[in-house]
Amino acid sequence: MSQPHDIVIAGAGLAGAMLAAELGRAGHRVRLFERRLDPRRADAESGRSINLAISVRGLHALRAAGVEETVLAEAIRMPGRMVHVEGREIFSAYSRDPERAINSVSRSGLNRLLVEAAAATPGVEIVFEARCVDADFTDHERPAAVFEHPDGRRERVEADLVVGTDGAFSAIRAAMQRTGRFDFSQEYLAAGYKELTIPPADDDRGPHGRFRVDPNALHVWPHGGSMMIALPNIDGSFTCTLFWPFEGEHSFATLEDADDAGIVRFFERHYGDAVPHMPTLVEDWRRNPTSPLVTIRCRPWHRGRAVLLGDAAHAIVPFYGQGANASFEDVEGLVTALASHDDLDDAIEAYEEDRIDNADAIADLALDQFVDMRDRSGSRTQRLAKKGSQFLGAVVPFWWTPLYDMVSFTRIPYAKALAKSRRQAAVLRRIAALGVPVVVILLTLAFIATASSES
Numbered sequence: 001m002s003q004p005h006d007i008v009i010a011g012a013g014l015a016g017a018m019l020a021a022e023l024g025r026a027g028h029r030v031r032l033f034e035r036r037l038d039p040r041r042a043d044a045e046s047g048r049s050i051n052l053a054i055s056v057r058g059l060h061a062l063r064a065a066g067v068e069e070t071v072l073a074e075a076i077r078m079p080g081r082m083v084h085v086e087g088r089e090i091f092s093a094y095s096r097d098p099e100r101a102i103n104s105v106s107r108s109g110l111n112r113l114l115v116e117a118a119a120a121t122p123g124v125e126i127v128f129e130a131r132c133v134d135a136d137f138t139d140h141e142r143p144a145a146v147f148e149h150p151d152g153r154r155e156r157v158e159a160d161l162v163v164g165t166d167g168a169f170s171a172i173r174a175a176m177q178r179t180g181r182f183d184f185s186q187e188y189l190a191a192g193y194k195e196l197t198i199p200p201a202d203d204d205r206g207p208h209g210r211f212r213v214d215p216n217a218l219h220v221w222p223h224g225g226s227m228m229i230a231l232p233n234i235d236g237s238f239t240c241t242l243f244w245p246f247e248g249e250h251s252f253a254t255l256e257d258a259d260d261a262g263i264v265r266f267f268e269r270h271y272g273d274a275v276p277h278m279p280t281l282v283e284d285w286r287r288n289p290t291s292p293l294v295t296i297r298c299r300p301w302h303r304g305r306a307v308l309l310g311d312a313a314h315a316i317v318p319f320y321g322q323g324a325n326a327s328f329e330d331v332e333g334l335v336t337a338l339a340s341h342d343d344l345d346d347a348i349e350a351y352e353e354d355r356i357d358n359a360d361a362i363a364d365l366a367l368d369q370f371v372d373m374r375d376r377s378g379s380r381t382q383r384l385a386k387k388g389s390q391f392l393g394a395v396v397p398f399w400w401t402p403l404y405d406m407v408s409f410t411r412i413p414y415a416k417a418l419a420k421s422r423r424q425a426a427v428l429r430r431i432a433a434l435g436v437p438v439v440v441i442l443l444t445l446a447f448i449a450t451a452s453s454e455s
């Protein structure tokens, strides 16, 4: 490390808490401010189980933070998707390698664990119920953030480095926007989301124990323009998420004025095999909010010595399950940049250069994945295409790596993964134009070459 810095972080969510722990461990003095209650307090619990899929990138960062084992002990492996089509369940592995799986992890549990890690790190101080309301970048050497406390008191806190990890609607980013020459875009999907629940079974003697459906899969009910997914929780329940358009056919508007029986009838028609497992369907539907889905991009990610990280820098739609994974990679990026540059401005530049194009790439990939899951996951052609891609990855691994594997099971930078998948697809199109016999001969030769190189 060059020298210890005095660092202020706004937002103790997944990224901010991990960053505080890591920077504290590296010897910096860290003050972390969070607008919500301390998640370790009993009254901070929301009561609902909400989960996240964590894959290789996130796990790598969690290992560096010393909490990977604890997280995995409470996680559920999901080696593939279980697609529900007309009452049938069709399993489709994420990778040809059965060891590869994404992991369903409790979001609140993970946040609490990271806050505990930060709080236990010497040099880290955490202030809860302090909402960032402004930031000031006029003094290049000493940027400041302004926090409001529950009694209305405003506190201006200066530091060598200010980091905005205050989520998609970041106050630090809003202050940067007001300084000019700051690119910003915000794009809402026509679809939003609402969470429902499949509770644990009454007894644990069913085919899946206390889980009502197979816990080792991410379940998808595709329906053209809308879909429902479900991820397992360690307590035997599943968190279901509806991704439906706000308006139009099969939309949230469709059920706006429906009575209880109308809601149940609609779900029976479209999610027939799930409804018997959803005894709290109507209650969940009425209680849980419908929230929007947004992609936020901005450039640059810094103003002087204030930087953005995580969703504050790049909010993406959740269909690749990479928002938190990408945010954890940002943490590793910033920590490495600070450790390897004597000059703070150089470190900030290096961090941004390393991460910004990758964030753009995963934002694009996540938008594509929505269409893939919603419109194509029920299709036989799509399943064959995925199998074909996995087959190519096995017979010509030096040339072909399935995109899903690159994103979820490697740490290849997102932008490189996206570029490589586009190159692969272009070559495949050129080969396909040569005709079926040539493709078969090339694949056979490749298979022989790979098999002999492995023997």
Ligand SMILES: Cc1cc2nc3c(=O)[nH]c(=O)nc-3n(C[C@H](O)[C@H](O)[C@H](O)COP(=O)(O)OP(=O)(O)OC[C@H]3O[C@@H](n4cnc5c(N)ncnc54)[C@H](O)[C@@H]3O)c2cc1C
Residues within 6 Å of the ligand: 010, 011, 012, 013, 014, 015, 016, 033, 034, 035, 036, 051, 052, 053, 054, 130, 131, 132, 133, 165, 166, 167, 168, 169, 170, 171, 193, 241, 309, 310, 311, 312, 318, 320, 321, 322, 323, 324, 325, 326, 327
């Ligand atoms: C429905 C859904 C499903 C998802 N599923 C996945 C998934 O499966 N896998 C995955 O990797 N990602 C997933 N994500 C994305 C993931 O949740 C985010 O990318 C991740 O939480 C980003 O972490 P963060 O710390 O940057 O932001 P957040 O987790 O949003 O944390 C921001 C923190 O800042 C605090 N804060 C906000 N404003 C202020 C303020 N003004 N002052 C002080 N504090 C403030 C907030 O209270 C919060 O604690 C999903 C997102 C959604 C919406």
